[in-house]
Amino acid sequence: MAGFSAAGTVESWDAKSPKWVDLMPGNAYTLTVANPTDTDVTSGTITFEAADADPEDMCKPGTFSTFQVDADCAQPIGETPRPAVITITAQTPIGAHRQCNFSFPCPKRFVRVTGAPAALDVHVVITRLKRTGMAAVDPSSWPFGYAPYMAPLPPEHAEAARGPARGRRVTVEE
Numbered sequence: 001m002a003g004f005s006a007a008g009t010v011e012s013w014d015a016k017s018p019k020w021v022d023l024m025p026g027n028a029y030t031l032t033v034a035n036p037t038d039t040d041v042t043s044g045t046i047t048f049e050a051a052d053a054d055p056e057d058m059c060k061p062g063t064f065s066t067f068q069v070d071a072d073c074a075q076p077i078g079e080t081p082r083p084a085v086i087t088i089t090a091q092t093p094i095g096a097h098r099q100c101n102f103s104f105p106c107p108k109r110f111v112r113v114t115g116a117p118a119a120l121d122v123h124v125v126i127t128r129l130k131r132t133g134m135a136a137v138d139p140s141s142w143p144f145g146y147a148p149y150m151a152p153l154p155p156e157h158a159e160a161a162r163g164p165a166r167g168r169r170v171t172v173e174e
Contacts, residue, residue: 012126013124014121017112017114020112023109030102032100033046034094043090045086048066048085049066049112051065088117094120
């Protein structure tokens with residue numbers, strides 16, 4: 001059993017087409033293929049697709065295509081990118097009640113998978129979440145005056161909250 005909660009530190013999204021996942025919130029991701037059934041899945045092909053943002057709406061994907069994997073994101077001389085396709089066979093099954101994790105270097109912002117066997121659950125897990133922050137947003141623009149961060153203390157309380165300055169001797173009078 002895990003010793004602490006991961007709540008707020010990861011995002012997990014269903015990635016089976018026509019659904020899609022925006023990788024923007026994090027710095028790392030994994031494609032998790034899980035078999036929740038009692039039998040091994042011994043055949044199938046999973047294709048990892050990627051898309052840039054739609055120029056008309058930057059929050060939605062443009063046209064998806066099979067992601068082409070470069071060895072190190074820079075397409076070294078003499079290397080040809082290969083399609084990001086996972087082939088499941090009897091020699092490389094997804095075992096009953098097991099999961100496999102995959103990732104491909106330098107994906108585009110939006111991803112999804114196509115062709116996954118119906119028995120499999122396919123999720124993209126995003127980790128190392130970025131702090132996109134709302135600090136630059138005017139709190140008065142939030143509904144009901146709610147601000148998702150703590151407002152600064154008034155000056156008369158700020159010193160007490162900071163405590164004594166380093167190196168300054170504090171004496172207690174009786």
